[in-house]
Amino acid sequence: MRIPSRIIGGAVIATLLTQLTACGTLFYPDRRGQIDGKVDPVIVALDAIGILFYVIPGLLALGVDFATGAIYYPDGTTAQVSPEKLRPAVEADGKVNRVKLQAILESELGQRLPLNDPRLIEHRGSVEQLAAYGLHPVI
Structure with a gap:
């Protein structure tokens, strides 16, 4: 009878240790070190399941x-x-050639950006910004 109790005890310890390590830390180790942002509801739900089954380890997982x-x-x-x-x-004349800009961004970033998309929002720079780059504003 001693062997089944050891197996059950080992399973309980393993379960508790996995709860202590926290779901987000296990599933997304690359997210560690962030200070704030939008909370991932999947991780919150998994931590809540941990709280449901094991209160103290679940709360620790959420805290971690x-x-x-x-x-x-x-x-x-x-x-x-x-x-x-x-x-x-x-x-x-100070205007941006979108075709050339798209080619430069694609070669530098490795991504094709849709610069001809009608939803694209363009922001105009100030005269000081243009002067910093050696450009003259179009009047």
Whole structure:
């Protein structure tokens, strides 16, 4: 009778240890280190299931996910291209050639961006920004 109790005890210990490591930390280790953001409802639901079955380990799992930041969705990715590489896309009159800009961004970022999409929102720069890049505003 001693062997079945050891098996059951080992299973309980393994279950408790998996709950202590937290779902977000296990499933998305790349998310660790985030400070804030949108909370991932799947991770919250998995931690809530842990709370349902084992109150203390479930609460610890939820706390670990919040403390490590693994409970948050990842931030949006950003990319930067130096102004010197973007300069060929700007024509002499200060207007941007979208075809050249799309080719430059595709070669630098490795992604094809839909610059001719009608939903694209264009922001105009200030005179100071243009002067910083050696450009003159179109009047």
